[in-house]
Amino acid sequence: MQKLWTLIGAALLVAGSVTLSSAAEPVKVGVILPLSGGSSIAGSEVIQGVKLAIEEVNAQGGVLSGRQIELVIEDDESSPTKGTMAARKLIESDGVVAIIGTYNSAVSATAMKVAAEHKVPMSSGGSTSVSVTNQNEPGNPWFFRAFPGSDEQGTQSAVDVIEVLGKKRLAILHDNSAYGKSLADTFEKVTVEAGAEILAKESYNAGEQDFYSVLSKLRALEPEAVYMGGLVGDGANIVRQAAEIGLKALFVGSGSMMTDKFIELAGPASEGFAVSSMFEPNTTNDYGRAFAERYKTRWGVSANVHAALGYDSMTLVAKAIDRAGSTDGVAIRDALMKSDDVPLVQGPPGTMAKYDEIGGVSFKIGMAVVKDGKREMLPFNR
Amino acid sequence: MYTFEFALQILVNGLITGSIYVLVAMGLTLIFGILGVINFSHGEFYMLGGYLGVVASSAYGVPLLAALPLGMAGVALLGIAAERLVFRPIRDRDVTNSIISSFGLAVVLQNAALLAFGPQPQLIKTSLSSISLSAFGVFVTFQRAAIPIITAILVILFHVVLRYTWTGRCLRAVAQHPTIAQLSGVDVNRVAVATFAMGAALAGGAGLMMASVFMVQPGVGNMITLKAFTVVIMGGMGNVHGAVVAGLLLGVAESFTSGYLTNDFRDIIGFMMVIMVLLFRPSGLFGRAVDRA
Numbered sequence: 001m002q003k004l005w006t007l008i009g010a011a012l013l014v015a016g017s018v019t020l021s022s023a024a025e026p027v028k029v030g031v032i033l034p035l036s037g038g039s040s041i042a043g044s045e046v047i048q049g050v051k052l053a054i055e056e057v058n059a060q061g062g063v064l065s066g067r068q069i070e071l072v073i074e075d076d077e078s079s080p081t082k083g084t085m086a087a088r089k090l091i092e093s094d095g096v097v098a099i100i101g102t103y104n105s106a107v108s109a110t111a112m113k114v115a116a117e118h119k120v121p122m123s124s125g126g127s128t129s130v131s132v133t134n135q136n137e138p139g140n141p142w143f144f145r146a147f148p149g150s151d152e153q154g155t156q157s158a159v160d161v162i163e164v165l166g167k168k169r170l171a172i173l174h175d176n177s178a179y180g181k182s183l184a185d186t187f188e189k190v191t192v193e194a195g196a197e198i199l200a201k202e203s204y205n206a207g208e209q210d211f212y213s214v215l216s217k218l219r220a221l222e223p224e225a226v227y228m229g230g231l232v233g234d235g236a237n238i239v240r241q242a243a244e245i246g247l248k249a250l251f252v253g254s255g256s257m258m259t260d261k262f263i264e265l266a267g268p269a270s271e272g273f274a275v276s277s278m279f280e281p282n283t284t285n286d287y288g289r290a291f292a293e294r295y296k297t298r299w300g301v302s303a304n305v306h307a308a309l310g311y312d313s314m315t316l317v318a319k320a321i322d323r324a325g326s327t328d329g330v331a332i333r334d335a336l337m338k339s340d341d342v343p344l345v346q347g348p349p350g351t352m353a354k355y356d357e358i359g360g361v362s363f364k365i366g367m368a369v370v371k372d373g374k375r376e377m378l379p380f381n382r
Numbered sequence: 383m384y385t386f387e388f389a390l391q392i393l394v395n396g397l398i399t400g401s402i403y404v405l406v407a408m409g410l411t412l413i414f415g416i417l418g419v420i421n422f423s424h425g426e427f428y429m430l431g432g433y434l435g436v437v438a439s440s441a442y443g444v445p446l447l448a449a450l451p452l453g454m455a456g457v458a459l460l461g462i463a464a465e466r467l468v469f470r471p472i473r474d475r476d477v478t479n480s481i482i483s484s485f486g487l488a489v490v491l492q493n494a495a496l497l498a499f500g501p502q503p504q505l506i507k508t509s510l511s512s513i514s515l516s517a518f519g520v521f522v523t524f525q526r527a528a529i530p531i532i533t534a535i536l537v538i539l540f541h542v543v544l545r546y547t548w549t550g551r552c553l554r555a556v557a558q559h560p561t562i563a564q565l566s567g568v569d570v571n572r573v574a575v576a577t578f579a580m581g582a583a584l585a586g587g588a589g590l591m592m593a594s595v596f597m598v599q600p601g602v603g604n605m606i607t608l609k610a611f612t613v614v615i616m617g618g619m620g621n622v623h624g625a626v627v628a629g630l631l632l633g634v635a636e637s638f639t640s641g642y643l644t645n646d647f648r649d650i651i652g653f654m655m656v657i658m659v660l661l662f663r664p665s666g667l668f669g670r671a672v673d674r675a
Contacts, residue, residue: 036501202645209596212395213640246521
């Protein structure tokens with residue numbers, strides 16, 4: 001009698017699981033971003049861009065004939081150890097087919113190794129340093145970055161400072177991460193070649209709060225412009241403290257600093273602040289402007305470069321999954337590499353996701369300035 | 383470039399930073415000197431003081447100078463709770479237990495702050511923020527200028543309490559010898575409560591003042607705990623006057639390193655100094671060698 005019941009129970013279980021598995025299972029995509037710690041401002045903005053992309057894809061029927069995309073989100077706290085653990089967990093426990101992440105280049109550099117090992121494509125959530133894509137095997141990349149890397153950003157900033165802003169006596173203040181250092185080195189190289197004078201090149205620990213003394217030193221050297229290579233929180237602190245200490249120079253920031261939060265934290269000292277920017281809500285790129293409107297409707301705040309790159313990253317991955325026709329990592333990766341016909345919201349009008357052989361995309365970077373407390377993009381062809 | 387005005391600016395910067403180190407280190411060294419507890423969660427009192435200040439000024443519009451005593455009182459209550467719940471039950475056991483417990487407390491407090499306030503950095507905004515005083519080529523905002531002054535007041539107040547009140551005498555008695563103090567009629571429990579309250583209040587006050595200058599986020603306690611420990615070790619563990627001198631010394635050394643050498647070495651200088659002190663005067667600049675009982 002006992003055996004009969006066990007048999008019936010097992011049969012029901014099998015029947016039940018067969019019915020369940022025939023329903024459309026969601027496709028899981030992992031997200032690794034710093035949602036706490038020093039880069040949390042940026043992380044929270046990137047993820048909003050990612051979520052908007054997912055909502056739009058799912059509203060249009062999802063991918064692979066009606067399967068919805070489900071995000072599995074992990075906080076890497078800007079720590080390479082935690083980022084690597086998150087990548088392992090997402091791939092091994094959650095079975096994600098692709099990963100969006102991460103923001104800090106040092107974390108991406110280690111997490112991408114896990115992704116490459118398991119053949120799961122990873123799309124940058126803001127990490128810019130070329131040291132990450134340089135780890136890709138040419139022609140066989142597993143880490144993708146849908147926007148220019150730190151060397152291009154540093155170069156563009158340097159060119160703009162000399163030619164558009166006309167400053168020759170410069171100082172550099174950078175954080176000692178892979179990202180900050182690479183920006184500072186590129187900036188120095190390009191400006192020196194163009195005949196500028198670098199009065200000082202100082203570094204700081206990311207998350208450092210007290211810049212008064214190093215800024216006093218810069219004040220004594222009287223530079224015309226100060227280039228900051230680092231994250232938005234530190235940048236805001238630096239600009240605010242510089243004004244308090246009486247340092248009168250034009251501040252030029254790097255990729256992630258042009259956000260409303262920066263303007264809020266830096267206060268009135270942010271007036272005139274300039275950043276090489278790949279996206280602003282008033283960009284001349286039509287897709288970008290349309291995205292900015294949808295973002296504002298959805299989240300109630302204006303979009304910035306973090307949201308834009310999150311959106312681009314997720315859109316490209318979703319399209320790649322659909323085109324691959326399966327959840328196989330190699331198929332998705334190969335489809336991703338053929339994304340040249342997908343328009344990006346970042347960059348000048350007509351920018352497409354044309355990945356090079358180590359997974360990076362190149363386009364002309366614009367410059368945005370803070371005018372009357374608002375971010376404004378200068379024309380791309382200045 | 384390296385003019386007298388520059389040196390003065392660097393010195394002022396150093397004294398301001400140093401004042402904060404003094405307040406946090408004084409509380410830490412007090413707790414160690416009187417209760418023998420090495421409190422690794424001390425930086426969290428600093429962090430919570432900062433958050434109380436943010437709440438008071440943004441939610442209730444309390445001006446900065448009024449928020450300070452309120453914030454200090456709030457953190458003092460927290461310190462008392464910590465003493466009661468975490469440290470008293472293990473007081474008579476080996477000191478390693480309280481070290482590990484304090485680590486645990488630090489993690490709990492940090493994550494509680496993360497849950498309550500979120501990961502975004504917060505700043506106390508006052509109308510005084512943009513006013514920069516300038517004299518003899520030295521630029522300093524009102525908030526920053528107030529820090530050394532308020533610190534000096536607190537240190538003097540503290541010294542008066544310690545030396546001239548009954549409570550202070552009880553504290554000093556327990557620091558010298560807990561058993562004899564108890565025999566002489568001192569209630570060790572009340573002393574423990576008072577010590578934690580005072581130590582936490584000092585750290586909370588420092589955190590609150592700094593929340594108007596820098597930003598608060600749940601992780602700010604970590605670095606400040608480290609720096610406070612280096613100050614306490616340099617000044618001699620348990621030596622309050624040593625903490626005052628060492629705190630100012632560290633602040634000024636960091637500032638001069640940043641201004642005259644390079645900012646890259648700013649955090650390293652403190653640790654190098656503490657290594658030197660441990661090599662040549664292990665009991666600190668002002669400490670006396672004691673045998674571990």
